[in-house]
Amino acid sequence: MDLGQLLHSLFFDYTVRTVALGTAILGIVSGMLGAFAMLRRQSLLGDAISHAALPGVVLAFMITGLKAPLVLMTGAAVAGVAGVILVIGVSRHTRLKQDAALGIVLAVFFGFGLMLLTFLQQNPDARQAGLNHFLFGQAATLMERDVLVMALFGGAALAVLGLFWKEFKLLSFDREFGATLGFPMSWLEMLLTFLLVIAIVIGLQAVGVVLMSAMIVAPAAAARQWTDRLGLMVGLSGFFGAVAGVTGTAISTLAGGLSTGPVIVLCISAIALISLLFAPRRGVLWTEIRRRRQHAELAMVLKGGRP
Amino acid sequence: MSASLEIQLLAVLVAAACALPGVFLVLRGTAMMADAISHTVLLGIVLVFFVVQDLQSPWLIVGAAAIGLVTVTLTELLQHTRLVKQDAAIGLVFPALFSVAVILISRFARGVHLDVDAVLLGELAFAPFDRLIVLGIDVPRALVTIAVVLIANIAFISLFYKELKLATFDAGLAATLGFAPALLHYGLMALVSITAVGAFDIVGVVLVVALMVTPAAAAYLLTSDLRRMLVLSVAIGVLSALAGYWLARLLNANIAGAMATMTGVIFLVVLVLAPQRGLLAKLVRRRRQQADFAATMLAIHLLHHTGAPTEAEEARIDHLERHLDWQPGYAARVIRHAERLGFIKSIAGHLQLTPTGYAKAQEVLAS
Incomplete structure (x- = not known):
């Protein structure tokens, strides 16, 4: 399939269009909410949430026997929330640091999920087939109903984000000031973390639990380099996420059936790398040029010349 | 020795080997760096495999240690640009390297023992089939690997016990006394990488983290004495390994997953019931x-x-x-x-x- 054909099928082929739409949605939602996670230094919480979601997916299937996206995503969200509560509870009520709490929740939930998954795989019942796509993601398995649920969840999350925009901004930049103004900061914190869980959950089928955290961190890290304005940063972050999602899916389709998760992650990592190196004013290249110029100017001044 | 016994012995040794460096990870607040390393060693393994075409080569250990240090260095470089914070730096580096590894495996290494499922799950149940004669004794190959890793861990920690202790609890003092805490930090990270690559065959990349962090964290809730914490951490790891093995047998499920689950169960019990610091x-x-x-x-x-x-x-x-x-x-x-x-x-x-x-x-x- 060449590029022309790919573009053609992107717009006119039903399956490809569905998949592209799905990955775009996941990119937008995880990018926009990831921006807040990064500002609040919760980048790695995304890693814990996405791994923690695995047993939720498997248990939801075991209990209901259904693979409907709504069921699996609800299971994933419940497990993700449980993981967050454990991380916060352990790091707040014991002397363990947050990174230990993250590591424990991430690895133990994931191990539990794998155990359940292998437990299911031993019986010949074919209905469980496809659950292991949740490990590394398989965007090609996205169907219209999946994309519909993703759009619904993602849209709702973004609507809430828009509704509480000012409050979340306050929370991210000056929590104490917000508290003195009388805003219920802990509630807002919980709400924002819950939105993050939703952003992760809707991406699991396409990107997988192992790598979904990159979709939270990388678009935000990239967007941060281009602007100092929150609105612009969140928008850019969503845009980068969507571009990576669609491009990654296209590449993995062209390459013939690679798991989409790793490919999408490489796309968003490339965007992040370019941003870190070349973004105007903040980027590494820019900083280096400015440093050189300052050196040269200083040398001029020291020699008695005028800059 | 029966296969069942051999598997249990392997599980116990892996748990012990992971639990030792885990103590320092938990105390130093670098648990997530271990998570990152355990993922990226896969890239080291794949790259070395492409060169030597042998999954048993000792060069794998070297490659893994190197890529572990590359991970740490990249993360720190990124952090030093001050463009992103530490957590975001970790979150940027390891998914990218891990993705490269997964793509390389699924494109170019299909069918040669390395496959993506094994990377996550480990193959503890099959370990007894791959055998080796050492000193005239017929043993599973993985047993030799993990025993070497365990001995390396014990040796490193006993040799540098004082230095590690000082650098962990008072990095400033360690530096003024001339102990080079940075060097110890990299040494520890290399140790984590070697442990991860030794354990990777047996329990997979993510569950290494469960065996490193969870027993050590539980031990930290039980004691404030470093020596006692090391012993307790190993004991909890070993207990989880054995309980996990039998749970997996009961359910006919993946052993590594069950071991990770049991570390979690024990942690939860300790979290609630620990004599002084329990909830x-x-x-x-x-x-x-x-x-x-x-x-x-x-x-x-x-x-x-x-x-x-x-x-x-x-x-x-x-x-x-x-x-x-x-x-x-x-x-x-x-x-x-x-x-x-x-x-x-x-x-x-x-x-x-x-x-x-x-x-x-x-x-x-x-x-």
Whole structure:
């Protein structure tokens, strides 16, 4: 399939269009909410949430026997929330640091999920087939109903984000000031973390639990380099996420059936790398040029010349 | 030795090998760096595999250690640009490297033992099939690998015990004394990488983290003594390994997943029941402090009104509810507790301060 054909099928082929739409949605939602996670230094919480979601997916299937996206995503969200509560509870009520709490929740939930998954795989019942796509993601398995649920969840999350925009901004930049103004900061914190869980959950089928955290961190890290304005940063972050999602899916389709998760992650990592190196004013290249110029100017001044 | 016994021995050794460096990861707050490394060693393994075309080559260990240090260095470089914070730096580096590894495996290494499922799950159940003759004894190859890793861990930690301890608890002092905490940090990270690559065959990349962090974290809730913490961490790891093996056999499920699950179960039990730092102990302690405080308040209240004209009125039990704003049930509980402490005596609905209670109230008022 060449590029022309790919573009053609992107717009006119039903399956490809569905998949592209799905990955775009996941990119937008995880990018926009990831921006807040990064500002609040919760980048790695995304890693814990996405791994923690695995047993939720498997248990939801075991209990209901259904693979409907709504069921699996609800299971994933419940497990993700449980993981967050454990991380916060352990790091707040014991002397363990947050990174230990993250590591424990991430690895133990994931191990539990794998155990359940292998437990299911031993019986010949074919209905469980496809659950292991949740490990590394398989965007090609996205169907219209999946994309519909993703759009619904993602849209709702973004609507809430828009509704509480000012409050979340306050929370991210000056929590104490917000508290003195009388805003219920802990509630807002919980709400924002819950939105993050939703952003992760809707991406699991396409990107997988192992790598979904990159979709939270990388678009935000990239967007941060281009602007100092929150609105612009969140928008850019969503845009980068969507571009990576669609491009990654296209590449993995062209390459013939690679798991989409790793490919999408490489796309968003490339965007992040370019941003870190070349973004105007903040980027590494820019900083280096400015440093050189300052050196040269200083040398001029020291020699008695005028800059 | 039967296969079942061999698998259990492997599980125990892996758990012990992981639990040792885990202690320092937990104490130093670098658990997530271990998570990153355990993912990226896969890239080291794949790259070395492409060169030597042999999954048993000792070069794999070298490659893994190198890529582990590359991970740490990249993360720190990224952090030093001040463009992103540490957590975001970790979150940027390891998914990218891990993705490269997964793509390389699924494109170019299909069918040669390395496959993506094995990367996540490990193949503990199949380990006894791959055998080796060492010193005339027929043993599973993985057993040799993990034994070497365990010995390396024990050797590193005993050789640099003092230095590690100092650098962990007081990096500043360690630096002024000339111990090069940065060097120890990289040494520890190399150790984590070697452990991850040794354990990777057996338990997979993510579950290595469970075996490193969880037993050490549980041990940290049980003791403040470094030596004891190392021993406890290994003991909890070994216990989880054995319990996990039998759980997996019961369910006919993946052993590594079950081992990780059991570390979580043990952690949860410790979290709730640990003698001093457990949630239950904390709750009980807080309740007791509240009760002691209330009983002291009661003694002070009675002291204030001793000898006053209103003494009889103030010392009435039902009056307390109004005066100290206590709920009826709560007031009764406080009185019982104060009686048990010997602060007061209750005679026909009236409370009387005992000498002990009098002394206590005086002491509090004087302080």
